[in-house]
Amino acid sequence: xxxxxxxxxxxxxxxxxxxxxxxxxxxxxxxxxxxxxxxxxxxxxxxxxxxxxxxxxxxxxxxxxxxxxxxxxxxxxxxxxxxxxxxxxxxxxxxxxxxxxxxxxxxxxxxxxxxxxxxxxxxxxxxxxxxxxxxxxxxxxxxxxxxxxxxxxxxxxxxxxxxxxxxxxxxxxxxxxxxxxxxxxxxxxxxxxxxxxxxxxxxxxxxxxxxxxxxxxxxxxxxxxxxxxxxxxxxxxxxxxxxxxxxxxxxxxxxxxxxxxxxxxxxxxx
Amino acid sequence: xxxxxxxxxxxxxxxxxxxxxxxxxxxxxxxxxxxxxxxxxxxxxxxxxxxxxxxxxxxxxxxxxxxxxxxxxxxxxxxxxxxxxxxxxxxxxxxxxxxxxxxxxxxxxxxxxxxxxxxxxxxxxxxxxxxxxxxxxxxxxxxxxxxxxxxxxxxxxxxxxxxxxxxxxxxxxxxxxxxxxxxxxxxxxxxxxxxxxxxxxxxxxxxxxxxxxxxxxxxxxxxxxxxxxxxxxxxxxxxxxxxxxxxxxxxxxxxxxxxxxxxxxxxxxx
Amino acid sequence: xxxxxxxxxxxxxxxxxxxxxxxxxxxxxxxxxxxxxxxxxxxxxxxxxxxxxxxxxxxxxxxxxxxxxxxxxxxxxxxxxxxxxxxxxxxxxxxxxxxxxxxxxxxxxxxxxxxxxxxxxxxxxxxxxxxxxxxxxxxxxxxxxxxxxxxxxxxxxxxxxxxxxxxxxxxxxxxxxxxxxxxxxxxxxxxxxxxxxxxxxxxxxxxxxxxxxxxxxxxxxxxxxxxxxxxxxxxxxxxxxxxxxxxxxxxxxxxxxxxxxxxxxxxxxx
Numbered sequence: 106x107x108x109x110x111x112x113x114x115x116x117x118x119x120x121x122x123x124x125x126x127x128x129x130x131x132x133x134x135x136x137x138x139x140x141x142x143x144x145x146x147x148x149x150x151x152x153x154x155x156x157x158x159x160x161x162x163x164x165x166x167x168x169x170x171x172x173x174x175x176x177x178x179x180x181x182x183x184x185x186x187x188x189x190x191x192x193x194x195x196x197x198x199x200x201x202x203x204x205x206x207x208x209x210x211x212x213x214x215x216x217x218x219x220x221x222x223x224x225x226x227x228x229x230x231x232x233x234x235x236x237x238x239x240x241x242x243x244x245x246x247x248x249x250x251x252x253x254x255x256x257x258x259x260x261x262x263x264x265x266x267x268x269x270x271x272x273x274x275x276x277x278x279x280x281x282x283x284x285x286x287x288x289x290x291x292x293x294x295x296x297x298x299x300x301x302x303x304x305x306x307x308x309x310x311x312x313x314x315x316x317x318x319x320x321x322x323x324x325x326x327x328x329x330x331x332x333x334x335x336x337x338x339x340x341x342x343x344x345x346x347x348x349x350x351x352x353x354x355x356x357x358x359x360x361x362x363x364x365x366x367x368x369x370x371x372x373x374x375x
Numbered sequence: 376x377x378x379x380x381x382x383x384x385x386x387x388x389x390x391x392x393x394x395x396x397x398x399x400x401x402x403x404x405x406x407x408x409x410x411x412x413x414x415x416x417x418x419x420x421x422x423x424x425x426x427x428x429x430x431x432x433x434x435x436x437x438x439x440x441x442x443x444x445x446x447x448x449x450x451x452x453x454x455x456x457x458x459x460x461x462x463x464x465x466x467x468x469x470x471x472x473x474x475x476x477x478x479x480x481x482x483x484x485x486x487x488x489x490x491x492x493x494x495x496x497x498x499x500x501x502x503x504x505x506x507x508x509x510x511x512x513x514x515x516x517x518x519x520x521x522x523x524x525x526x527x528x529x530x531x532x533x534x535x536x537x538x539x540x541x542x543x544x545x546x547x548x549x550x551x552x553x554x555x556x557x558x559x560x561x562x563x564x565x566x567x568x569x570x571x572x573x574x575x576x577x578x579x580x581x582x583x584x585x586x587x588x589x590x591x592x593x594x595x596x597x598x599x600x601x602x603x604x605x606x607x608x609x610x611x612x613x614x615x616x617x618x619x620x621x622x623x624x625x626x627x628x629x630x631x632x633x634x635x636x637x638x639x640x641x642x643x644x645x
Numbered sequence: 646x647x648x649x650x651x652x653x654x655x656x657x658x659x660x661x662x663x664x665x666x667x668x669x670x671x672x673x674x675x676x677x678x679x680x681x682x683x684x685x686x687x688x689x690x691x692x693x694x695x696x697x698x699x700x701x702x703x704x705x706x707x708x709x710x711x712x713x714x715x716x717x718x719x720x721x722x723x724x725x726x727x728x729x730x731x732x733x734x735x736x737x738x739x740x741x742x743x744x745x746x747x748x749x750x751x752x753x754x755x756x757x758x759x760x761x762x763x764x765x766x767x768x769x770x771x772x773x774x775x776x777x778x779x780x781x782x783x784x785x786x787x788x789x790x791x792x793x794x795x796x797x798x799x800x801x802x803x804x805x806x807x808x809x810x811x812x813x814x815x816x817x818x819x820x821x822x823x824x825x826x827x828x829x830x831x832x833x834x835x836x837x838x839x840x841x842x843x844x845x846x847x848x849x850x851x852x853x854x855x856x857x858x859x860x861x862x863x864x865x866x867x868x869x870x871x872x873x874x875x876x877x878x879x880x881x882x883x884x885x886x887x888x889x890x891x892x893x894x895x896x897x898x899x900x901x902x903x904x905x906x907x908x909x910x911x912x913x914x915x
Contacts, residue, residue: 128788136408136424138676142842147887152842153746153788154676157719160750167749167788179427206423209437210430248398248423248437300629302412302422346626347417356886359840406678406694449697476693479707480700518668518693518707570899572682572692616896617687 111289112370115328116363118319123149127169127317129310132156132186134176134205137303140351141172141310147358148332150314156182161189169317171198173220174306175213176205176249183216190224199227199316203309206249207231208238221269227316228326229265230274230309233258240265255281263288272326274312276305280334281375282327289327292371293334300347301354308333311358331370336361338369381559382640385598386633388589393419397439397587399580402426402456404446404475407573410621411442411580417628418602420584426452431459439587441468443490444576445483446475446519453486460494469497469586473579476519477501478508491539497586498596499535500544500579503528510535525551533558542596544582546575550604551645552597559597562641563604570617571624578603581628601640606631608639651829652910655868656903658859663689667709667857669850672696672726674716674745677843680891681712681850687898688872690854696722701729709857711738713760714846715753716745716789723756730764739767739856743849746789747771748778761809767856768866769805770814770849773798780805795821803828812866814852816845820874821915822867829867832911833874840887841894848873851898871910876901878909 128151133141138154145152155164158181165171171193173186193200204217217239220226229236233253234246240261246252255277262273266285275281280291298304311329319325336357337350344350398421403411408424415422425434428451435441441463443456463470474487487509490496499506503523504516510531516522525547532543536555545551550561568574581599589595606627607620614620668691673681678694685692695704698721705711711733713726733740744757757779760766769776773793774786780801786792795817802813806825815821820831838844851869859865876897884890 128790130788134424135405135675136412139409139679139842142676143887143891146840146842151788151790153749154674154717155746155750156717157752159720160718160752163750163752164788177424177426178430180429206425209423210425210433212427212430212433248400248421248434250398250421300416302409302416344626345623346629347413348622348625348629351413352622352888352892353885355888356884359886359888404694405675406682409679447694447696448700450699476695479693480695480703482697482700482703518670518691518704520668520691570686572679572686614896615893616899617683618892618895618899621683622892 106373107371108374111324111327111372112367114324115331115370116367118315118325118328119332119366120363121318122314125318126151127314128153128167129170129172129313130164130168131172131174132161132189133172133174133306136176137306140303141306143355144307144358145310145314147355148311148314156185158185158188161185162192165189165192168198170313171200172310172313173200174203174205174309175216178213178216186220187223190220194225200224201228201230201309201313201316202226203306204229204231204235204239207235208246209248214238226269226271227322228272228274228312230276230312232276232305236273236275237261255279272323274326274330276308280330282323284323287323288375290373290375291327291330291334292373293331293338295337295341297341297344297347297350298337301351327372331372332361332366335366335369376643377641378644381594381597381642382637384594385601385640386637388585388595388598389602389636390633391588392584395588396421397584398423398437399440399442399583400434400438401442401444402431402459403442403444403576406446407576410573411576413625414577414628415580415584417625418581418584426455428455428458431455432462435459435462438468440583441470442580442583443470444473444475444579445486448483448486456490457493460490464495470494471498471500471579471583471586472496473576474499474501474505474509477505478516479518484508496539496541497592498542498544498582500546500582502546502575506543506545507531525549542593544596544600546578550600552593554593557593558645560643560645561597561600561604562643563601563608565607565611567611567614567617567620568607571621597642601642602631602636605636605639646913647911648914651864651867651912652907654864655871655910656907658855658865658868659872659906660903661858662854665858666691667854668693668707669710669712669853670704670708671712671714671850672701672729673712673714673846676716677846680843681846683895684847684898685850685854687895688851688854696725698725698728701725702732705729705732708738710853711740712850712853713740714743714745714849715756718753718756726760727763730760734765740764741768741770741849741853741856742766743846744769744771744775744779747775748786749788754778766809766811767862768812768814768852770816770852772816772845776813776815777801795819812863814866814870816848820870822863824863827863828915830913830915831867831870831874832913833871833878835877835881837881837884837887837890838877841891867912871912872901872906875906875909
């Protein structure tokens with residue numbers, strides 16, 4: 106059921122992250138930026154957070170990938186994202202978009218649509234409600250939490266992938282990753298991720314780190330989610346609640362070696 | 376000394392939080408927003424942080440309660456609070472105000488007074504110096520820390536409660552909760568809360584979660600503080616300092632069951 | 646090799662922090678402000694974070710030291726730093742500047758230079774690339790990480806110290822502290838600090854706490870770095886990765902007693 110070649114590729118991608126230590130520039134929300142920065146360091150990448158319009162273009166020039174995350178959004182922040190995104194496109198840097206809360210408010214939905222239209226986004230990762238809201242109007246999440254299962258957003262993901270030439274990653278109990286043709290299902294993960302803030306944002310950050318070093322973006326995306334999910338499985342084993350879980354998750358991201366990921370990755374070609 | 380009926384009510388309120396998973400919209404400070412979001416998830420509620428004027432009204436419409444927290448305040452942030460607060464009032468959503476640093480600067484004191492005047496605030500929770508500064512000019516805290524004991528603010532709390540039709544919660548070694556007539560004293564808590572940042576903000580968030588589901592606001596407020604304080608007592612037992620304490624506190628909030636709260640709540644009718 | 650008198654002084658400075666509980670006002674970045682606030686509380690100081698132009702001057706008046714940290718910078722933030730800094734100068738409060746990412750973007754380099762020119766900065770603490778960028782144009786870090794060893798920045802540090810009458814602290818495996826004449830080398834620390842975000846920002850915050858109580862600024866700076874580094878050594882011993890490390894670091898800062906610091910401080914007169 107699970108593909109051994111993709112597990113092998115996941116391990117190779119992790120190895121490359123540790124070797125190349127890609128610098129990930131994130132324009133992201135205030136709530137989870139500390140955690141995602143720590144997770145980037147834990148996986149072996151470097152992190153820089155900078156969002157001022159005055160400097161984002163210069164900062165992007167130093168980076169190997171760009172994360173645009175729509176949590177705690179504002180108009181000013183969207184402008185900075187556009188500037189950074191255009192510079193990233195010019196330099197062929199991979200951009201990962203996290204449409205936090207798309208569908209919840211007009212600002213978030215419109216801003217997402219604008220960024221997708223104006224920029225060449227390599228990967229869009231969201232929960233099912235967020236992904237649905239990008240294709241259908243009317244799919245409204247509850248705040249930033251999904252009210253839909255992954256399967257409900259599968260068709261929307263495939264369509265968005267085809268329309269924009271992006272990879273769509275839909276997070277849920279089993280994650281879906283698709284470029285509009287191939288579909289991978291990543292079975293790694295743990296329910297405890299739902300009891301901490303920033304699990305989705307962190308998955309997005311991991312994708313950016315893997316994209317920055319991987320030659321095949323679809324495989325790199327699945328690899329990142331598998332790695333993140335497997336670390337969560339390990340962290341949950343010795344946790345007593347969401348506090349110790351999120352700390353052990355950082356430890357697990359840091360300690361995971363390639364062999365472990367090769368053995369533990371559960372990626373299915375769907 | 377401690378009221379068994381109120382302990383029973385506290386347990387029932389906790390049960391309702393877990394069943395209804397109320398969505399709490401917080402417009403809050405940058406320092407502690409990650410921790411309070413995690414605490415909201417740990418207690419069983421959902422959390423959304425959004426502060427842009429462009430979207431706060433829409434976001435409030437999805438929420439079950441609104442937190443206005445004055446840490447890292449700015450004029451722009453106050454405007455967003457007013458917009459969100461007015462929408463919340465229109466929808467009869469409970470609003471909890473945390474006057475972080477009221478009395479320390481004119482911006483904070485004035486902004487608090489304006490929000491209290493313009494909005495119908497269900498609960499105001501602060502430390503004694505903050506509460507005093509809202510009634511007397513001249514009561515000046517040291518930064519954001521209290522220089523007064525709870526009793527020194529008891530009269531001010533009762534007067535503010537009567538004047539504004541709000542519940543006042545004054546945090547300290549023993550918390551005071553009053554609607555201007557009845558007074559509850561919550562004896563749960565631990566000194567270690569003073570060695571972490573955001574303990575007060577988290578207490579405020581817990582009140583919002585309990586208010587969102589509780590039919591009696593005074594009981595819900597006391598219940599939230601008792602639950603939070605009891606979790607702190609548990610966390611302190613196995614902590615080696617403020618780092619492990621704050622992680623174990625999230626675990627304790629998550630693991631506390633109703634029976635435990637019923638047995639451990641120490642709420643006194645004063 | 647290590648100076649016993651300086652170790653003794655370090656212990657005395659720590660004792661004073663616990664006795665006087667200095668209030669440290671930080672205008673700092675969004676990524677690490679929670680952690681640095683917690684570290685300030687853990688070491689025995691008090692923390693207030695406030696950055697709105699409308700209130701920074703008033704807040705500074707309550708404080709015993711001011712931290713200006715350039716992470717997640719914006720023009721607006723720099724104006725607030727100038728206002729707060731001028732008020733601090735008027736009151737002879739020590740200012741500590743952390744030039745996060747200086748050299749990475751024009752905004753950061755120019756803002757640093759402007760603050761150094763306009764304000765009387767007691768201590769500038771940065772990594773070697775940041776310190777180099779303040780004297781030479783062209784020394785460009787990789788995002789916010791240093792690409793230079795401490796020794797490469799030693800001459801720049803001495804020159805900057807002389808030119809501006811400041812103390813320069815250059816962080817690395819062995820930290821350099823100099824006022825342009827005397828040089829101290831602080832050998833405490835641990836590599837794990839490189840795997841968490843905010844280690845540098847936290848070192849800066851510790852310096853501010855020690856400066857606020859110490860009569861000799863050079864000794865206080867070395868003391869703070871020694872204390873922070875020794876706590877990191879202790880934390881690393883029982884950590885399984887960067888997650889548990891940063892939690893245990895807060896515990897270690899909190900639990901370190903003067904005798905331990907006196908025994909463990911490794912400060913060399915270079």
